[in-house]
Amino acid sequence: MTEPAEKISRKPRADAARNRQRLLDAAKQAFADKGPAASLEEIARVAGVGIGTLYRHFPTRDALVEQVYRSETTQLADAATRLGAEHPPVEALRAWLRLFVEYLAAKRIIGAALQTTAGGTTELYAASGAAMTQAIGGLIGRAVASGAIHVDIEPLELLRAIAGVANVSDENAMRLIDILIAGMLVR
Amino acid sequence: MTEPAEKISRKPRADAARNRQRLLDAAKQAFADKGPAASLEEIARVAGVGIGTLYRHFPTRDALVEQVYRSETTQLADAATRLGAEHPPVEALRAWLRLFVEYLAAKRIIGAALQTTAGGTTELYAASGAAMTQAIGGLIGRAVASGAIHVDIEPLELLRAIAGVANVSDENAMRLIDILIAGMLVR
DNA sequence: ACAAATACGGAGGCATCCTCCGTTTTCAAG
DNA sequence: CTTGAAAACGGAGGATGCCTCCGTATTTGT
DSSP: OOOOOOSSSSOHHHHHHHHHHHHHHHHHHHHHGGGGGGOOHHHHHHHTOHHHHHHHHOSHHHHHHHHHHHHHHHHHHHHHHHHHHOOHHHHHHHHHHHHHHHHHHHHHHHHHHHHHHHSOOGGGGTHHHHHHHHHHHHHHHHHHHHHHHHOOHHHHHHHHHHHHHHHTOOOEEEHHHHHHHHHHOOO | OSOSSSSSSSOHHHHHHHHHHHHHHHHHHHHHHHGGOOOOOHHHHHHOOHHHHHHHHHHSSHHHHHTTHHHHHHHHHHHHHHHHHHHHHHHHHHHHHHHHHHHHHHHHHHHHHHHHHHOOOGGGGTHHHHHHHHHHHHHHHHHHHHBBBBOOOHHHHHHHHHHHHTTTHHHHHHHHHHHHHHBBBOO
């Protein structure tokens, strides 16, 4: 055995990797321009590959959305860690939620993804969801531990609430954040 | 003039009224079963009318959704008035929001409608939206006037926030209501 | 009963969606 | 460098849905 026992034989083909990346680039653009309902056939066209190739790489629309925004959600998760270190718990939470709204504004897909998940079971939970859950969960856990706030709702649901509003108006979403935090403060 | 001056001539045709009702019935069923994206062609098929007839009566999907749930939204609006008379302002608001969540659970479409509106301009605002706006607006106005709460967010946005969560979990939506109200209380 | 006013219905053009499979490309062993 | 099989490509094709348009059928007032 010249290869690690677990992994089997070949290394990924070059053209496959290239096309995958092209698809992700085209998809990112398309989702940004036309929202999460952008045509998959057009994405394939723009990427210069056949529709079949798109489907081979990303079996479902959600799989594609997920991958496209993996980097965004990762950034958001990292920011949570950073903010947690730089600010007192409650302010860190507030700052991160505001950042979340800003991200939603730029990449409407994240919000759509959170909502989409509503309907049925989606792989979306897999990565984006996990990252988000961890980020908000950490910040809230910290704030609760500090004794400043009290929370009896699933952290992820707070994001859903904010996302619902942010899709329509950033301004109102920002105000919602303050209301939510005020509502969780221990009196 | 034997008719009111404004209205012109004829009375609505019998077949038109019948088909309209059939469409509403079929649509109600379809939306309940398959969500707000149910096929319009299938609705027409089930109703036993041509697709053309469906479109004549309801030019857009939203127009149909709107009509289907007009009774629900109307009931909700009436409830707002009633609760407003029976409870102190803040409790009336809380009670109505809980009722709102219960309605969402039963008819997921209302929530979907609120979200749909997000994307673009929709006739949905016309009736359902107006009724909702008025209901929540009234309750909040009253609570603010009583000096108990302070609100700097669009009332309708509160509903969007709640709807975003309610689509996934009633329990969490109910808790969200308490957080929101606590967050708006004047301290 | 009759004509005008209304309403019906579905064919047709267009846009996706997703699958399936014959062809092409890549990789690595010899 | 050859070579053959694994891996990937790509797009035609079948299905569904949207919406419009207009010739045909029904209803209504007189």
